[in-house]
Amino acid sequence: MKKFKKITQDTEFWVFIIIVILSLIIQVRSGQFFTNNNIVDIIRSMIYPALGAICALLAFVSTGPDVSFPMIGACSSFLAIAITKSTGFNGPWIFVYLIAIIFGAIMGAVNGFIIVKYKFPSLIVTLGTSSIISGLLFGAFEAERTELPANLQAFGSAALFSVKNVKTGLGSSMPYTFIILIVVYLVAYIVLNYTMIGRGVYAIGGDEISADRAGFNVNAIRFGVFVINGCVAAIAGLSYATMTLHYLPAEYSGGEMVVIAAIVLGGAKLTGGVGTLRGCLLGTLLLSMVTNSLILVGISINWQKVFIGGIIIVGTVIPMVQKHFASKNSGIHQNGGNA
């Protein structure tokens, strides 16, 4: 009983409940939610936002908002693709990713350096770098829509597995980027939960001075978080290009807001120190599920936006209200978060 009480106080639990209820509603109305091809479609649509959600989560938990990851992704994947194309390199796709990751790390390091060294708010710094990167990308590099180099094209068109719905005859394929998503989450999970650095990420976001006194190197961890964010952003950006089979520079900016909404749904606190990877995935799943089912359910185009906005608000408010009452009744105060 006590354990159950504890579970019901988790934001994740309530997001999970909302997901279950919504999926049942969609299933009843469309009869197509729990079909193999639809599930593959929804998971596929989660890949890019879920990668971005790691960047948003790490930044929020340790420091504050990072809004530069879409543009870092756009620019580093542009550079990786341009270099691959101009050298005619046609080796394994992973090297294209590595080039992108190097550029992503550099851009992330610029963010980290300014934030750590001058203690500027991360929102302002990342807004600034985001704008500079965008200017460089479209002005100096003259980025435009392009085809992918052959190795990425092959990687993007290949399917990890394909499913076919026997009843409707509809098929769907899972791209290989799904593996990338799993690997990135596994690594993040292990680091956040089983290493001192991971604990430090939460500690410095919770209370910087205490973390410092406890022996964490606040500056190094914070700098590291932004470098890692740059790397993950690069992976996400290139994965987006891989999945659409085109490099589309105009489609990145603006993506940060949906991702931030998703992690807030998943229980991350805007004030820092709290947020889990599990919550990240659940929040992203909820938003992807809703945006990819409204047509199936038959909601007309103008009402779709109302619906998505409603889900974001309801999804954030329910756990808050629940927690409010829970802490009033039992006096238990929940803080800190495990990934």
Place this chain on the structure above:
Amino acid sequence: MKRMRLMAMVIAGATIISALVGCGSSSSNTTTSTTAKTEASAEEKTSGKTEVASGDLFDVAKYKSNKDKSEWTIAVVTKDNTSAWFKRMEVGVNRFGKDTSINVIQKGPATADAASQVEVVDQMIDQGVDAICVVPIDPGALEASLQRAMEAGIVVVSHEASNLENTLFDIEAFTAKDFGAAIMDELAKAMDKEGKYAEMVAYTTSTTHMEYANAQYERQKEAYPDMELIDGKVPTCESEESMDTSYQRAKEVLKANPDLKGFTGVASTDCPGIAKAVEELGLDVHVVGVGTPKEFAPYMKSGTIDTLLLWDPDLSGYVMCKLAADILAGENIGDGEGYNAGVDGYKSMTLNKDTNRTLIGQAELVVTPDTVDNYEF
């Protein structure tokens, strides 16, 4: 104290960097003083020209040039000279220059934003060109500069800007109604005039897209009674100008309507996304829409996209220059009966007086899988 000084240095550094970035992207190093200079130099340079400043700015006859044809300069200002679309336009512009031995230049802003484009137009006025042909990013932002150009006796012609006021003529390849109808005709042909179809636009707020989409539906209702738009609602879904969103929405529409036979998309991101979804689901759905040949080619060759419709920027570039040259030559450009630019699709352009004088051609370019390789954009 030390912290303060550091901060001041950073802020100063950031200002310098942003100033540098600003210059790099604006392609003009006289940003702040352009306006003041423009007026002075425009007056100097136009002394040899007809003064139009007094009287009716829109009286075409007043723009006749006294100079010899070989001394004219016609400037074409695009939205973004790096894109394949405007590179194609440059081909037409240069061909006009070669055909007529009139001096032509095509220039675009370094970044496709309205303010940078205004700077390019101002530069052209400073240089004392004889005609400006412009494809506006934001017509409203250009009004003041173009008015000044016309006051200085410079011929102003525009393209894709039926709501621009300060232009002698705006050129359109077709009316939205004709274009939408042409899309529907192609779709009907592909679908054997029967079955269910869906329509995608970028945003329900994009005016031209919605005009195309509505025109398709109107045309279908009047000519193809056996075809049916899903729920009779225009449009079926939005791509939000993103290829991935287009793919996801198309998948949903196809799952919800397994009997769908046709799909149209009017933003360039739409059809590639739709085609990807159709191929992955393993369906036989006909896709017709607007875009560029190079991007559509893979899906056209695999047979998923049946027909691609657009207009040829090569021709619209040529026609803009031709019209500007005819005005400079003092030819009587029809006040009433339209205009013949002597190019296919633009031979009997009709005149429509609304916000401005719009000359409309019949220049839909229909590309099929057989002809898609003939285009390099």
